[in-house]
Amino acid sequence: HxxxxxxxxxxxxxxxxxxxxxxxxxxxxxxxxxxxxxxxxxxxxxxxxxxxxxxxxxxxVFSSPRQLAFALAEAVISGGGEIVRGEVSAIEPRDNSICLRVAGRQILADHAVVAAGAHSRKLTASIGDRVLLDxxxxxxxxxxxxxxxxxxxxxxxxxxxxxxxxxxxxxxxxxxxxxxxxxxxxxxxxxxxxxxxxxxxxxxxxxxxxxxxxxxxMPDSLPVIGSSRHLPRVTYAFGHGHLGLTLSALTGYLVSQLVAGQPPAVDLAPLRPDRF
Ligand SMILES: Cc1cc2nc3c(=O)[nH]c(=O)nc-3n(C[C@H](O)[C@H](O)[C@H](O)COP(=O)(O)OP(=O)(O)OC[C@H]3O[C@@H](n4cnc5c(N)ncnc54)[C@H](O)[C@@H]3O)c2cc1C
CATH class of the missing domain: 3.30.9.10 (D-Amino Acid Oxidase, subunit A, domain 2)
Structure with a gap:
């Protein structure tokens, strides 16, 4: 400090x-x-x-972003979560859920969040959403x-x-x-x-x-935080450019509000995935 x-x-x-x-x-x-x-x-x-x-x-300054990532992973596990290592190759709709194909498994979920950084474009394209991410x-x-x-x-x-x-x-x-x-x-x-x-x-x-x-x-230096146009059960959270660590906690908070169906604490209209 x-x-x-x-x-x-x-x-x-x-x-x-x-x-x-x-x-x-x-x-x-x-x-x-x-x-x-x-x-x-x-x-x-x-x-x-x-x-x-x-x-x-x-x-x-964070003296070790690596330790921060480990601490967050431990928090997920101690909260009852599971970490599956592997590349998500597809995100597909099912009747009342979302299916993720990862590491030879199919994981069914009520909701999925795409937060794959600069690689997110491949996943949004597989869903049919076009985002101008570079x-x-x-x-x-x-x-x-x-x-x-x-x-x-x-x-x-x-x-x-x-x-x-x-x-x-x-x-x-x-x-x-x-x-x-x-x-x-x-x-x-x-x-x-x-x-x-x-x-x-x-x-x-x-x-x-x-x-x-x-x-x-993104071209306007603002992140993408919002629902997929094609699959409302999928939320996007990427495109934070130079400030992804700085904005990570706030982004996590806003995503949790979207997934829970609550009104977000910040107006997310400027961040919508289909703004370009
Ligand atoms: C040199 C440099 C300095 C920086 N300095 C700062 C700074 O001081 N402060 C700051 O706030 N930001 C900084 N940033 C920016 C920050 O690193 C990024 O904004 C941030 O990492 C983006 O976070 P993210 O979680 O969206 O993406 P990432 O950190 O890229 O994480 C995405 C993850 O998704 C995984 N993934 C991708 N595709 C798939 C898939 N199909 N299936 C499963 N997993 C997948 C990737 O392996 C990766 O682990 C800096 C960046 C650079 C390059």
Whole structure:
């Protein structure tokens, strides 16, 4: 809970960010504007390439999304749920239920939720719903020995990635690549992240693990949360782009309301699956 730092290398960059930071401020996002000395005091290991910065005081970071996923899985099991590993190959209507074909089994349910991220399009198409879902690919490089060099996530918007201290080291993550689901990891992207970290946080070293992830993205940057037009017993929840972890709990809450037939706490009209 130590906030998140955005850094700018010049007065021109800092001023250019005013419009979006002003918008955040009008929506109640707490922020503190910082000068060079403030930044150096907060993050002494950064190369002093910054001119000014903004601290988003209320931002927080999950030190391990993996542990979060395990904790959620354990909660499902201790609540009486079952986790079936395998790819759902089809979702089919039955008289008064939905049938999922997965791992050689057929699972019958009153209701199904499609939350397969960027892969959801294949499943919606099998049901007959067309959604304009694509993927914004993103990358990370892990620096296992550098987890203690920063006290909070740091981002230079100019470079397009964040440096985040996490349980397993420092993760430098970001960039956007429109390249679909099939193409392999593009090493030019991870080299760009490595070079950026070398310049901005020299003691971080070379880094090891490289990762390519698929942000599930819609043309208007809003997720899809709503019922299938063809099968009302199927609810869609995908397309959260850059903010899928941030919005996961709220999405789960809204989906639970839809499945229970309750009015959702948020107007879901802008998120309907057939808006394009
Ligand atoms: C580099 C990078 C940095 C990011 N940083 C942040 C961040 O700081 N904060 C934030 O909020 N978000 C961040 N995101 C975005 C976030 O990761 C995504 O928005 C989020 O993972 C989407 O969640 P999801 O559950 O919809 O999809 P996913 O996380 O992709 O999960 C979908 C799951 O469905 C499974 N699946 C797919 N098809 C099938 C099938 N047919 N049958 C069974 N299972 C299937 C997949 O295997 C996968 O496990 C980042 C993304 C990237 C790439």
């Amino acid at each position: 130590d906030g998140c730092l955005y850094l700018y290398k010049s007065e021109a960059q800092f001023r250019a960010a005013d419009a979006e930071n002003g918008l955040r401020e009008r929506h109640g996002v707490a922020m503190e504007r910082l000068d060079r000395a403030d930044i150096q005091g907060m993050e002494p290991n950064l190369a002093p390439l910054y001119h000014k910065g903004v601290l988003f005081r209320d931002a927080y 993927t914004e690919r993103g990358y990370h490089v892990l620096f296992p020995q550098a987890g203690n060099l920063l006290s909070r996530p740091v981002c230079y918007p100019e470079h397009g990635f964040y440096m985040v201290p996490m349980a397993d080291g420092l993760r430098a993550a970001g960039t956007v690549e429109l390249g679909g689901l099939a193409a392999p990891l593009n090493p030019k992207r991870t080299a760009m992240i490595r070079d950026g970290v070398k310049m901005l946080l020299p003691p971080a070293g070379r880094g090891s693990d490289e990762w390519l992830g698929f942000r599930p993205s």
